[in-house]
Amino acid sequence: MVESIGNVARHRRVPIVVPRENGYTLIYAPAVSGESLANAYQRWLADLAESKNLPVCGCCRQHLFIKHGDLEAIKLVKSPWEDELIEKRVKNPAEVEKLIVKNCVVEDVGGFLLPEEIPAKRTSKFRVSFMVPAYDAIEQLALESQFHVRYAPDPSLHKIYYVEVGSALYVFQMGLELDEIGRSTMLSREEIVGREERIKRIEVAVEALSHMLENRIFGARLARTNPVSEVRSLLVAVSKPLPFQASPPHTRHYMKDTVERARDFAGLISGEEIKLWAYDSEGACEGLEEISRYNTISKVFSEVLNYFRQNVE
Ligand SMILES: [Zn+2]
Structure with a gap:
């Protein structure tokens, strides 16, 4: 749930073309964005990697997935290796990839982009879709705004608000390129970490995904509208x-x-x-x-x- 309009918190809605026996129908349905799922996945990845003493950079450890895209923004949690990164970033994108992958599992798996004169980038090794209602249950979804009041001693200070809640059968797809974890992929294909650490990183990437799905901890507004799912x-x-x-x-x-x-x-x-x-x-x-x-x-x-x-x- 992302959109606030006045005192109403609404679901994100997306257009979905649904195949029918004769042609197609366009339906606007609630959805969870790929960014939302990717954010949750990378949070669990950061936490699990850290708990297993695998390297995670300062920002990713705090679940701030800036991914070195804005070097000004990482200033407060900078480590010595990031000074080296700042020196190399303009001229040597291959070295930048090696340096970041070596020092951060989240960016090894989730990729990054440094928009410099010669950009350095690593394509994410996981790809995830939006979570959308399944075709065969798309007629059975419902959304309803629920009335709430923040109560105050003075009745003129009562505040009313609405939270839209709903129910649907959702689907999503995710892919993980296990083979590319721990290896450079931008200009060359080389091992950046040793075999033993590469295996550990791959295990953590799979474990983070299984934790996210087994416990279904992803998305926003979980404090009061945690889905019964x-x-x-x-x-x-x-x-x-x-x-x-x-x-x-x-x-x-x-x-x-x-x-x-x-x-x-x-x-x-x-x-x-x-x-x-x-x-x-x-x-x-x-x-x-x-x-x-x-x-x-x-x-x-x-x-x-x-x-x-x-x-x-
Ligand atoms: Zn990082």
Whole structure:
């Protein structure tokens, strides 16, 4: 929830084109932005990385994701390595990437941009969509403004306000480029941290995601409108060497569709391997033997990490 209009706090709304039997319908529906999900993910990533003694820069540690994009703004929490960064930033973007990745796991995974004369940038190693209502439940969403009063001893000082609340079945997609974590990707492809630390960073990146989903702690206004929510289903695809994306979970057929696509894509690209894991409380993966199913989200990600540890190069 982001928009305040007078004394009403409204949901963010986005236009969604929904396919119908005959054509399409345009619907304006509530949504959670990708920035909101990315912010939560990077907060958990910063906290988990720090708790495991992996490097996190001063700003990211405080959940201020400036990412060295404004060197004026990092002044108050600057470390010695950031002085070196300020010296190198104009002429040597490759060195800038190495220096930042070495010193901050959040920017290793989440990328950064220094808009200098020669810009230094690292594309985020995770990509996330907006969270939007599922096509097959988009008619079943509701929003309603709830009346509240801040009470005061003097009745003329009472303040009324409205918070819009609602209910919907949401979907979203996220991708993580595990292979690029701990490696430079802007001008060359080199290991920036040792193998052992690279593995730790990848584990933390996956753990932060599983924590965000298992406990559903993301978004704004949690203090008084913490959603009473549950995950209906979740599908994880791990692929190598090319990235493979699961089908959008707009209908319950998404797992079946993903299985067919994974099989055919692996048949098309020689050497492509794709593994699938799921949590499912809505019967989406029934009868699909290609998917390993577990009873909790934590277990799904434990199995994903076990597979990763056995196959890491
Ligand atoms: Zn940082």
